[in-house]
Amino acid sequence: MRKHDVVIVGGGNAGISLAARLRRLGAHDVAIVSPDRPHRYRPMLNYVAGGQASMDELTRPAASVVPDGCTWLPTTAVAVHPEQRELELAGGQRVGYDDLVLATGLEEDLDAIPGLAAAMDAGWASTAHLETQAERMWTAIRGMTRGRVVFTVPPEPSPCGGTALKPLFLALNHWREQGVLPAIDVQLVTPYASVLDLPFADRRLEPLLTAGGVTVHHGSTVGAVDHQARTLILDGAASGLLIDDVDHAFVVPYYRGPAWLAALAAQDAAGQVDVDPGTMAHRSAPRVWALGDVARLHTRPSGGALRRQVEVLAENIRARRLGEPLACYDGYTIIPITTDRQRLFLAEFDRAGAQQQSTSLVDLTVPRRWLWVFDRYLEPVIYFRSLLKGRLIP
């Protein structure tokens, strides 16, 4: 049986960044278990859905992002055996580890909204959150000249769910420029009492939604969709409300932790791995850690949050071996939101939803053109050239 010093499950933003960081810190035997699927810079999916980027721009072959010096096992993990310190792979082989890091991301749960999968197959629903759907979303937005559309913000946990507002504002701006916005009834379903339950961001978003003529259904989620009847039924505060005559539904699916990790997950519906939200160490399985979207860190998951998580976890793997005190992740996370086709602002906050600005030099909650340029054009370069290479960006 093969064995590695550190085994990381998942070759997404979290797994690759951590592997590269560990290599930079001198770890010499790091293995990544992840299937041979294209690696995507997922924040760009919203720009694909808004007609501002192509899928090619955010896609790299998996092999090209594996850090130098790491072993890549291009397969899927299916079980963890913590008592033997072994990871089981598809096909039944086992890999031993000294430290195991779970970085599998969340899985979309299309069946949690009855009718959604069929509606997507039929082309009546789409979402930027699925890589197979992002281009279709732009096709639907571009083709719309009149009628009714519904957008959603997903409940947590979700991969940076608040960014579902990005294609909404890109679409509003596009329809305004085309002169068709007055003929389109736009509705938004959000699980929050306000737009995102982040007061410093909501005060920017609310006037923009009003100006766009958007009807907001607060405290609500989508309970079911029916593409043949062209309807959505809501749950939550607007429970039972039927939105009819819908021409296209931009619905983000619900997400949960992978079923195969249930034994290591917290006993709640989200199914995220039950780690200490500060140290990222599993609460009961020794030498098992988790980071990224799959980890139960009591904060809204995002790629931006990973910058601090990677730094803390790389340090903690070393510290635990030396018997030193462990560092703590403070829960920082981020939601970048485009307010039109050339401006964007950043909502940066902590576990409690309190604003946590990364700089005091400029107010990043003011929509600005240079922030849009940064998010659309510079962030992907920083991602591939620095973050996936284990370099720390403040």
Ligand SMILES: Cc1cc2nc3c(=O)[nH]c(=O)nc-3n(C[C@H](O)[C@H](O)[C@H](O)COP(=O)(O)OP(=O)(O)OC[C@H]3O[C@@H](n4cnc5c(N)ncnc54)[C@H](O)[C@@H]3O)c2cc1C
């Ligand atoms: C549409 C969209 C827009 C976003 N916009 C932003 C943004 O603007 N800003 C921001 O900060 N964040 C954004 N995010 C969130 C960000 O992309 C995620 O937080 C980030 O990708 C999480 O990384 P991860 O590695 O934890 O999970 P993932 O990116 O999901 O990667 C998980 C990896 O694990 C692999 N894997 C899964 N199961 C197994 C298994 N059983 N065995 C082996 N490997 C496995 C997968 O193949 C994948 O490679 C966005 C996400 C989406 C979807």
